[in-house]
Amino acid sequence: MKVIRNCRLISRININGYTLLHQVADMKYYPGDKAGPCFQLQEELKWLKRVRKIIPTHYVMHRNNAGNTADEFFEEQHAELLERAQKWIKDTSQSCSAVSVLVASLVYSAAYHPPGDIENERNTVASKLFTVMDVTALACSLTSFVTFLSILSSPFEYGDFRRSRPRKLAVGFSLLFISVITT
Template sequence: MAAGSGIVEIVEKIIDMNPEAISHVSQDEHNVLHMAVKHRQLKIFNLIKRNSAFKSLIHRITGEGRTLLHQVARMEFYKEQRLPGVAFQLQDELRWYERVRRIIPPHYLMHCDKDGLTANDVLEMEHQEMHKEAKCWIKETAQSCSTVAVLVATVVFAAAYTIPGGSENGTPVFFGSRVFLFFTVTDVVALVSSLASVVMFLSILTSPFELWDFYRSLPRKLNLGFALLFFSLVCTMLAFSATILLTIQLENTKWTSVLFYCAGFLPVAIFAWMQFPLYKTLQKLVRRLYNRVKQV
């Protein structure tokens, strides 16, 4: 019960007081590792993994002929996680499957339960509906974001040819100004990042959307596309701010500058707030990549 509910303190206390209790088997021949896996309790799983009895627990097969991999492939005790979309929920399920697959003996991959199904068969059957929902969700998201990215690219591309202040004999009026240089750099960066995000979203739309594409490929492309889109919006607002500074020549007072920049970055702030859960997943991705590079 403690393992299925994810109460780490009780599990630790039982193991400390009665170390042999970790090998206890229920009436259905489920051990504590089976309970932790099928209830998706990662903390309990990691706690048991550090125990010396862990290797003996992974070989247990239940009375229904199910291995640990069968348990994690089933959605009988699945609880929806606080993730930004169905695609990331499916990714979390595939991560659980892969986490368990690494620890079980290789010949268990072809082991069949009482219904004659391998763990991979159970995974595809149980997650069929989630797979359909994830495909629809990621397609709609990629289409919507690619439209926004194309719009941003159109705006900043036009801004590059209608430079603030105009030009005289082919030379910009504000040529040599630091603010004009800032406008040029932010406009170019906004154009490049928005087009890069369009490429990422188009690569999502042209993918085959297989089940295991949701393990790494598709969520990673979506996170990167969102990051590039957000960065292009920020650079667009910076270019807009530089244009206003060049053309209107605001007075050098703090309160007018503060009001101007707050109004200019209001759309970016709203976009960031609405899509904040997706950027949290991006932070996790960057952290994992950093840890891998650090290990290497």
């Protein structure tokens, strides 16, 4: 019985001409953003993709009473969220890239002025550990800077927020975190 109800729900069109895909695109069914607009947009794009897989293929091009396909309706409904996500990810990337450059400059200067007496302590375990941690911090901070710079220099379209931007942001955060820890 449950399968029959689901099939009936999938194939229904309401009085506004909405298919299930149009219903998913409607913003009035979504709660406010919880983890930031970038991740909210990512979740909604994933949800739209999941529903697209289960509906009949000809419903993807179905137009509602206003003349919009579900994708056009989604873009219309989520325009404000896209703007907020773009602003949020730009601000976050700029702030994190500034921190990563600061960490890189600190560890770079520490590489030329290591603690202790260099002549007597060159081959000790502490000296080798300091060198490894310094190189790790420098590499991770510079890589996180490049990651955040790639976010800032790329376009911000709907498709980018499904996987690319949130993944790059997570990689940049992780590398920045590792660089701060190893500093």
